[in-house]
Amino acid sequence: MSRQKTSATSEPDGLLPHNTRRSLPIALLRAREAVMGHFRPMLARHELTEQQWRVIRILAESGQVDATEMAEKAFILAPSLTRIIRSLEERGLISKHKDADDGRRVLLEIAPAGMKVIAEVGPESRAIYATLEAKFGKERVEKLLDMLDDLATLGV
């Protein structure tokens, strides 16, 4: 009956996890990798990681932002963010200072060198995204974004 299994096994199906190729976690991972594969080489030419670019970009979008807010927007865990901030500050792309009203908070701001990066990388990034969107279809991208958002907020 032309079963589509990838390979034979000696175990009955009932004892096995469902097929790995049709599982959401791996499918999401693959899709994300495919998308980032288009951006990464360009970012690498500018000596930026994906996460560093997200941080700079959000500072350009939102102005001054504290670390907690940044962690939420960029979807980066606090310990990673600490390291990324240190690195970006050492490179002079962002500036960091304590909040005067709340000594626990760290406020982040983009530096002139960071704005220069935005000016250089931004157009390239948008061009890549536009190409991707055109290939996949703008409405399908919208539909996909909606579904992904639903999935992400299932429990909320």
Added chain:
Amino acid sequence: MSRQKTSATSEPDGLLPHNTRRSLPIALLRAREAVMGHFRPMLARHELTEQQWRVIRILAESGQVDATEMAEKAFILAPSLTRIIRSLEERGLISKHKDADDGRRVLLEIAPAGMKVIAEVGPESRAIYATLEAKFGKERVEKLLDMLDDLATLGV
């Protein structure tokens, strides 16, 4: 005009990257995180990372598999896989030996202790997935998987 911007900026929109909240890379990341958030605590109770579980699972699905094939199926880069294999072998969950026909290749096989893990974790994993699928809708999961696969194979 009720602009929906998250916060004010002094820069004109044209110079900014498009809004971070509606970008595929972050949306895929968020969705994946939300999904894995359901599995990770359970896997942690069995002292397994997500990646280790994928490797064991694929060996249970596919029997003997070489490292290259495993890297493709589990979507894990070779250097990570090397470390994961070492760890799983030290824990006795898998066995590893050189291919007699091709001395470069490493063949992987699940060990009895690994089968025990499959028997313990498999049902829990399937239960979590089933709940997720029920919440999100089986057809929508299928549609999402199709779209993700399309996205992942855009350039192919």
Added chain:
DNA sequence: TTTCATTATTTAACATGTTAATAATAATCC
């Protein structure tokens, strides 16, 4: 105002992601 709980960030420790380089074996070419 001293104490206690809470919140924001950092550090620690380990696992994985990422790219480049290396070592070992196979395959190809002359």
Added chain:
DNA sequence: GGATTATTATTAACATGTTAAATAATGAAA
């Protein structure tokens, strides 16, 4: 058959992911 090239896996070096614990500052309660 010997040099060259390609393939497979590992190692190296650095960045990020992940959880837990430590620090530091704030806010609330006693």
